Amino acid sequence: MSINEKFTAIRKGLLEFLVLRIIAGGKVYAADILNQLGATEFATQEGTLYPLLSKMRREELVDYEWKESEAGPPRKYYKLTAKGTEQLRETSEYWDKISATVKGLGQESGN
């Protein structure tokens, strides 16, 4: 089992956190999110992203508005709600704690 496979579940669990972060960076539409994720280990596909976005909207973390695009039909542009911003803050804090823990463990008792 490769590292990549071992972390499948973790990557999947982190996806919502990353999408929150991307949307927090400015109004984006689905293809923007896919492009930004595409360059990372978290590359994903429409088949995964769209159900996730709709779930996040149902949980009132994000909201969207229709905007006309320069090429093609109108697009849904996503933005964070107040609840989403709060969630992002909490998750970021939690993530910092986890990664500090991961880094810190074994350092003192290692030698």
Added chain:
Amino acid sequence: MNKVITINLNGNAYQLEEDGYESLRSYLETAARRLEGNPDKGEIIADIEQAIADKFRAILGVNKTVVITKEVTAVIVEMGPVEGDSAEKQNAGASSQKTTGSAEKSNSADGVSGDGVPGTTRRLYRIYPEGAMLRGVCNGLAAYLNIDVTLVRIGFVLLTYFWGTGVLLYILLAVIVPQAITASEKSAATGMGAATAQEFIRRAKAGYYEGMKTFHDKQAHREWKRKFKQEMRGWKHGFQREMQENAHQWQQNWAQSCGQHPRFWVGMGFTLLVLKWVKLLCFVFGIYAVYSLVTHGRVFSVPLPAGIPVWIGVVFVVMIYQFLTWPIKALRHSLYYQRQCGYGPWLAGPFSGLVGLGFLVVIVWLLDHYVPQFHEAVQQIPPLLHQAIDTVQHWLERS
């Protein structure tokens, strides 16, 4: 040879090869099944259809109208399997939403569902920067009137010659008329948005694709071709008739106005000549005033007040010129009217005007080529216009 099937993806019509259609249908069916019980099922399916449509549009072009099976498969792989939310199933199982028609097979022209889709109506926009020289006003106007853009530009130049109105009208339109930015605005500007979904649907409805779909059926293809030709002929005849009616109307008007002025005054010719020279003198002075204003910033040794841009000075000089020459002009026009109709040859009026215009064009051309200062001044005109438009726009926004 493969059969082609037209499908409706979230309101956009696309043509797929039959096998590609089958795999797309099974992909969307699987997606719908996995999302069963998800309260947002309809919306997610619509989003996915939109994403597929976007990818198809990237594949298609002017010379490529059909998505082949290989491309459909590639798009499906790119999309990835739609993930159902198993946790969602339990609490929202009962409220299953109405399934939207995900992929409608349409074998006949009326099989495409385009309900609630508005027809493309032409609207006036500025088309910029595609093919625009200044702000896209002429470009948009040409598209709106469906005539060559060069004709519109010549029209504006002619208007400028007569009353100076061309420039003012241009600035006014540049400020008032919105710029076409989005795809739907652009298609509304030209009135033929082949790039929009609505247009695809309209064409599919009108049966434009029927002939192509059943290409092996020669009878149907001939029938389609015959209909198309008939339509074109009908359009041509309508246009010719309109032109003839217009010409007839003009002739009648002319005959009427001439009938009202049968008198002819003998001394008129001489008076006209004198007036013409006076006017020419005024014109040369006016041109010189504008020239010296642009190059030296002063008119007949009267300097431009500080803080006033050159272009305002030019407009001011032109206005003064119009004001001063107005009596001469009015007198000349009234005399002309009588002479033309008394003489009979009605071409004389417009002809002399054209000769005068040609003369002006030649002079401007000569100056442009042999007087560097004049050339530089001409080069200044587009930026000056830009500046003028910006200033007016700025002023409007502030007030």
